[in-house]
Amino acid sequence: MNQDVLEKDLLRPPTRSALDELTSVPGVQPAPRRHAQRASKNVRIAIVHDWLVTYAGAEKVLEQIIACFPDADLFSLVDFLDDRSFLRGKPVTTSFIQKLPLARSKYRSYLPLMPLAIEQLDVSAYDVVISSSHAVAKGILTGPDQVHISYVHSPIRYAWDLQHQYLQQSKLTNGPKSALARLILHYMRNWDIRTSNSVDGFVANSAFIARRIRKVYQRDAQVIFPPVDVDAFTLCTNKEDFYLTASRMVPYKKIDLIVEAFAQMPERRLVVIGDGPEMAKVRAKAGPNVEIMGYQPFEVLKDRMSRAKAFVFAAEEDFGISVVEAQACGTPVIAYGKGGALETVRDLSEPKPTGMFFDEQDTDSIIAAVNRFDEVAHRLLPENCRGNAERFSAAHFRERFFSLVRASVPALRTATLPAYTPYRPGAPSAANVPRILAVDQSGVLGGAELSLLEIVKALRSRIEVVLFDDGPFNTALAKAGVEVTVLDAGALKNVRKQGGSLPKGQALKGLISLVRATARRARKVDVIYANTQRAMVIGAVAGKLARRPVVWHLRDIVSAEHFGGKQLAIIKWCARLGLTHVIANSAASAQAFAKLTQFDSGRIDVVFNGIAAEPFDALRAVPQAVLRERLNLPRDAFLVGSFSRLARWKGQHVLLEAMVLNPQMHAVLVGAALFGEDQYESELRSFVAAHELGGRVHFLGFQHDIAACMCAVDAVVHTSITPEPFGRVIVEGMLAQRPVVASRAGGVLEIIDDYQNGVLCTPGDAHALADTLAELRSNGDLREKLVKNGYRTAQERFGTRSYVDGVAQILTGVAAR
Template identity: 65%
Template sequence: MRHDLDEAVIDPVRVTLDPVGLLPPAVQDTPPRHRARIAKRVPRVAIVHDWLVAFAGAEKVLEQIVTCFPDADLFSVVDFMEERTWMRGKKVTTSFIQKLPQAKKRYRSYLPLMPLAIEQLDVSGYDLVISSSHAVAKGILTGPDQIHVSYVHSPIRYAWDLQHQYLQQSNLTSGVKSLLARMVLHYMRNWDIRTSNSVDHFIANSAFIARRINKVYHRDSHVIFPPVDVEAFQLCEVKEDFYLTASRMVPYKKIDLIVEAFAKMPERKLVVIGDGPDMRKIRDKATPNVEIMGYQPFSVLQDKMRRAKAFVFAAEEDFGISVVEAQACGTPVIAYGKGGALETVLDSSHARPTGLFFDEQTTDAIIDAVEGFELGAVKINPADCRANAERFSIKHFRDSLRAYVQSVAPHFTLAPPAMPPLPVADPAIAAAALQLDQDHEEADAMRVLAVDQSGVLGGAELSLLEVMKNMRGTNETVLFDDGPFRIALEAVGIKVDVLDGAALGGLSKDGGMKRSGTGMIGGVMSLVRGTLEKSRNSDVIYVNTQRAMVVGAIAGLISRRPVVWHLRDIVSQEHFGKTQLTIIKWCTKLMLERVIANSTASAVALTALTRMKEERLDVVFNGISAEPFTELESVAQHELRARFGLPQDAFLVGSFSRLARWKGQHILLEALLEAPEMHAVLVGAALFGEDAYEAQLRAYVLEQGLADRVHFLGFQHDIAGCMKAVDVVAHTSISPEPFGRVIIEGMLAKRPIVAARAGGVTDIVEDRENGILCTPGDVHALAGALGELSSDAGLRKRLVEQGYANAINRFGTERYVESVQKILSDVAGKSRLKRG
């Protein structure tokens, strides 16, 4: 039995090209019982996974296994997944642990029962069993006429070489509990070795894990690297002067070592993204040159990865997906030279290096490596980093896995990886399916120019971002101001042009102007010229805000391109001046092809103003991704409160919006006077010249002696984390809200909602069903609702459950993006026919 792996074994590309000729000895010696089966038939396939609780690295591998074997049935010890689209509608067969007390939150506590649980899952009716295992899945019971292929992320690490580290971290180094834990782990090791004999063929996720499998199980394994979605990352060859590290903040990731190293290099800037149990310790070690950003959404992480000078990685990982993702952006890697990094990073011994290694997990070793990188010890080309990352693409994984399985089971004919089309007998259904295909083809060919006035990430911009990053076709954006919105768009691969919109900065919603009318007109025409230039290669102009609508409408009129306005305001005298309403009215009547309203209230107000025909107006509710919220499910509330410097024991009421009078933060502060046991958390900043209102809020807090009960957090990127840190989300607008995005976010955060009964809010909240509605501006009603929630845990629980279901079922991003795309595609198609 070999302890080293030759190139043929660890290169999945070569396996794909010639799977049979390059197989390890274990595969070449396939038992006769497997060859004796009926030739070339489609097997029944079972896929077994350890547990389904969060969409992390192992689940990303599982997603691709499911894609490779679309007709397979899925088994797991427990299944508490909330985001299930990647499962392709599969029902999961689970074990008895699924129904044990508190299994959802404390499933790991049932580890001693998991060997028994996995053995009770019945897969005897299947020909081919594929297990995805980092704990117990490989222990599934199979018979002599079944083939069991196990993709091993790692043998149970905390039972083997990381046992002592696990016991230390769990404070189980001494005492009766320590003795019990050691006995359980001893039992797990014996069971782990015994069940390895029932696996016919092992697949390791790296040569590093292949060596671990060999050491623990005395078995050879075939290496297929995990799939990395390299296509989600764009190459960036222009780097900025900062280093990046990103990871879950747990001890073995060694983020604290990286921070300590940069603390000794004050001239080098480090950005740290991630969250976890070690957050406080890492923050305490940070110096002014180290920016701790905490958890960040994917768009921010991607943007930082693209622009970083290098990615620093100090963990001993089995594989290390983030290392590959950094290289996909063209970013070099400075990594600890052990574990999976040795297989994913190419050092100076290669012709086209992508990074360099340090030999010890110490601050001095990291400092030496960074200084060597600064001095140019290794010349690294961003394009070479990208090319290396593409070795680990999703396509390579799928091709390699199917080729390997086919080689160990040559008597089977594997079903194609793509989902087979549904049989269509009804001509009407067939016609509808054909139309859907045509719609998709048109959408793929569609060229959209989106126009927005802002550079900040307000609600309208976040909603546009969701459309642009998920919509098919060629999409570009014009902004009238620079800022975080531009960064977020570019981070998802959208081309952005920023025009000088300073001329519009003095124009307010009420029609007032801070500069002369002549200067304003000149500024508008300058923006029209810039937008017109970009629109000539577009099929449709998609304008997102009121000022952008005026500019886009004029540009569309000149370029003969249809204009679709996504209306995110209530166009009434409460929100706009007479001049602005007149402009909106005539632009809508004469220059716009269609209008998309984000709520019934927005649509009603526009219809009252313009009398536009029903067929030109569509109501599409905003879609909001649940991913930032589900990613925090495992983070305790006390950790989130510590992250934002909030009190641990107080009942916190959160307000999430920019600081503006019509948003009504002062109503919440007044309600605090009637609810002395509560605290208010104000998340948001005065974005559009509303600094005086913020000053009034702060003065009121001091005058009323509320300084220890009101927490101003300012603008925050991590809205999901802030929402999960509070107990209730309060929406206090005193004027009708066009939609109410924060209400949906609060529901996704699983927090009870108290909201003002007006505008688009009534499309979202059913009083006493999924939230509580109050009269706008009614301080006493708000205080009463908050008091009721603080004292009634049952009410909070019911509102949270109904609210979450409402948010997921009615305001998902997929439905939202498809609806907007369908409207734009229809408009673009009609326009192309007219132009002939």
């Protein structure tokens, strides 16, 4: 079985193909037992491919399957790719063959081990398994509650109808090696039939292969032609006087027959592009009218294919990608009338023909077909060839394949096909980041939690979340389809960052319990991602126990203004003990942390929070009066909105003092006292009563729809009296297209350019705030300028895509180290 043909040709992946409409062949049907799956379930998908060693036909299909399901995980027997761009940077789980001697160059020699190897790949944690198979991938082991859909490029050719042909070509028709080869192929056939029973639905790359599937497995298959990159080719109507054939020179491609036929037609010119083991044989048959160019880069192939008067194809191919590519150039086809060509070429009997067929694989048939071509060439219009090829586009393939999988999996019934975006190397996606354990202390939806939610939505297939408290945040995470575990924090809930006693007794017991529970989960992931300060403490210790790196997303300015002395000491201790890397939400946060801990600056990165614009853009057509009526706010007043939890350092009292000085304005306070700050809320309400502001100050409490609240007001204020780590509210106000006034300190200075995209005021200065708000109310031009520039700033500097990419890239780098 070590013959070159068996190693390089018999296990040859099929050539890439194109896409067509689903045929009427009965196929994938959802199993009744799975109808009970919840539509809201986060569906985990695994994609299994035979082997990854090159970028050929089967890999073109794999590329588009990944585009349909970008969050899926990828499995393969071996992975020896150099250019991984078509995998969008995905990591690949491989089998034990990957580590066997000479596997990179001789992986085909391990054919007898491949059934065992594919069965050792563990996909039991997935709801849906998609196999891309021309050899053994369809034999992956799946359970009764998993849906397995197999896209079959071909049943194992050399084990079935082409066995005798391959044995002859490999000179294995007699002797001990022949007996061994036949025994192995017999074993492969038995295994191939047995494993076909575990496939829920077959998809074939052509009706030709669907008939093979029916013959071999006694199963029906739907047909979805593989994708062709027709956009890479352009229509050319000016044809020159030469014919073209292009292929790898292996026996079944029959290039030698085409060359021999043209050698007998010296008046006709043939150009041959390609290389392979049959090259010497081909050259020996070539006459002076045959130009053999050997291997050529794509641009040369495209040029010759565009200018040729016809493309000649003599193989019995499963599909035949080059046939479609030629038509994409407007070049008609002269093809052997068997296999996939019958499905991709419209012959002369059809209204808009794109080619013609010959009946036998011999020189006489080829000569007769070429002679007849001259008589009918006027009917084979380039425009019709191009139109036929466009049926097989990659976009068409994605639509058909995604629809088929969605129809087969009840939990995907409401899913939509992801928008196709070209792969950008270096920009991690949901599929190429490591496995993450995100840890957060809170169940409420504060700024830190909203920022984490954006990460979770983008990376949900690779992320698990642990919370130390239940609440609205858990509900939002569940809605996003992520796995969430809520651990009981016990007495630790009462520990605040502003200070207080360290946990003792029951609290210490709760601390140990949280660390152990977090460490258990951390052993299943690659990196711990701590989103809050208390989560960082637990994560740092758990990371030591689980031997996993810990990344803290720092969303605070760690200074005495925000933290108690004991809490600052704990942060310093954790930085030395267990933090691998720190992501800061602003330069101000990063500088304060570095100053406190003397942490290596090379392990601190600044990534600005990303805020989605969609909730705000969705309200553009909604009249402000409608929003005010919904929130029970006065219709005609000038409303100034404050959006934050009610806490003294957030400075809502400064806004109320400014309202005393500004009788023409109303204040809208959106937020609640979340962390034991009820006394502060009482003080605010007492101030309102004492100054008779009840008709002009509106306490809305906690609100889910922040976008609607912001769009209901006329201006957004940010009144923190101590430096703010970032200032999410400021960016949200910009996205709501409202002028923003903010305190001149901390991370705010990294967002606002004074009087360009917002206005800065001295923290705690109610008189300055009142004057600024009065100016805004009276100056429409200023408001318009701030709104226009602010929206641009929010879109360009604080978008969710750059935020998610930045965090994902850091987590990937940390896990790799």
